[in-house]
Amino acid sequence: MKIRLVQDGVFSTVEDINEAINPPTNGFYWIDADVDDLIVLQPLFTLHDLAVEDCLSEEEQRPKIEIYEGHYFIVINSIRFDDEEIFLRALNMFLGKHYIITVTKQKINELRTVKPILWEQEVNRPDRFLYHLVDLVVDSYFSVGDRIEDKIEHLEEDIVLHTKKTHLNEIIGLRSEILWLKKVLGPQKDVIATLNKKDLRLIDDQLQKYFSDIYENAVKISETFDTFRDLMGNLREAYQSSVANRANDIMRVFTALTTIFMPLTIITGIYGMNFTNMPELDWSYGYYIVLGAMLCLGVGMFFLFKKKDWL
Known part of the structure; x- marks a missing residue:
């Protein structure tokens, strides 16, 4: 005190x-x-x-x-x-x-x-x-x-x-x-x-x-x-x-990735079929040609989505 x-x-x-x-x-x-x-x-x-x-x-x-x-x-x-x-x-x-x-x-x-x-x-x-x-x-x-x-x-x-x-x-x-x-x-x-x-x-x-x-x-x-x-x-x-908004952005990215990989999945699905007569199976460079096509397709779709501002 x-x-x-x-x-x-x-x-x-x-x-x-x-x-x-x-x-x-x-x-x-x-x-x-x-x-x-x-x-x-x-x-x-x-x-x-x-x-x-x-x-x-x-x-x-x-x-x-x-x-x-x-x-x-x-x-x-x-x-x-x-x-x-x-x-x-x-x-x-x-x-x-x-x-x-x-x-x-x-x-x-x-x-x-x-x-x-x-x-x-x-x-x-x-x-x-x-x-x-x-x-x-x-x-x-x-x-x-x-x-x-x-x-x-x-x-x-x-x-x-x-x-x-x-x-x-x-x-x-x-x-x-x-x-x-x-x-x-x-x-x-x-x-x-x-x-x-x-x-x-x-x-x-x-x-x-x-x-x-x-x-x-x-x-x-x-x-x-x-x-x-x-x-x-x-x-x-x-x-x-x-x-x-963040959840929407994440879903947009996932949707775009799914869309990009969808045609690639189709291509791999086709060549995963067990048929004897598939002409491309006899190509010497068929494997590399298909991989290149898949890469170009994926990259092309990515830049297309970027241009349209989907990514």
Whole structure:
């Protein structure tokens, strides 16, 4: 657990948690905690039992905001994409009048990148800290969306040029990730809408207007992932069409080869008949003449098919 006194964007480390119970003369306290630290924090800051239970739960938490006496409990999801799978990490926050407590189970990059912004903006209130942190989390969805779009474009190009069976697994896997993420974006958008529109006494009225920008970004993200969902459907159709075209090409080659060898089979069939009186059997060069005729016939038919673009 790390306790920081933030005054005009400047951080000061606090060793004793009891100092954070009372409001400072200037600034606010930021307590960056693990779930195990809630045992200590809950009685000191009178955190609601249900909110603490949500933080301790092993089940995946949906984004939400709960209004309790003296503090708000807010859950949003940070996102990460490693080119194979999308990961969402819950960021639990307790917003009080003079403090904000962030509780996470894994490391979240936004908690690190928010520090220089606090210093640059000379942040002196916990609600402004909340605004900048939520803004960073929402912006991270744009970067992940760009990487997903690049992956879809690369996959589409690869399918057109070199269709493989593994492409279908990639399409199904990525589409499942996008659909799963869409279910999360709805509640998260609702949380930001609440921060934007609802009368919340712990958030300054002037600051609430800035949450409207974050809400617009959240709407854009949701629409972007709607587009991704449709693109994945188109990509699956392109894969199936490519596989069908490839099968047609293979069948066309097999049909052409069968057609080429059919007259040769007829010729060999004729000379495989066991008749005594066959004039060609007495020719000195009959065998070579027949082989040459078969070769010329096969090559001639091959070039004929190529000219007609059947091969």
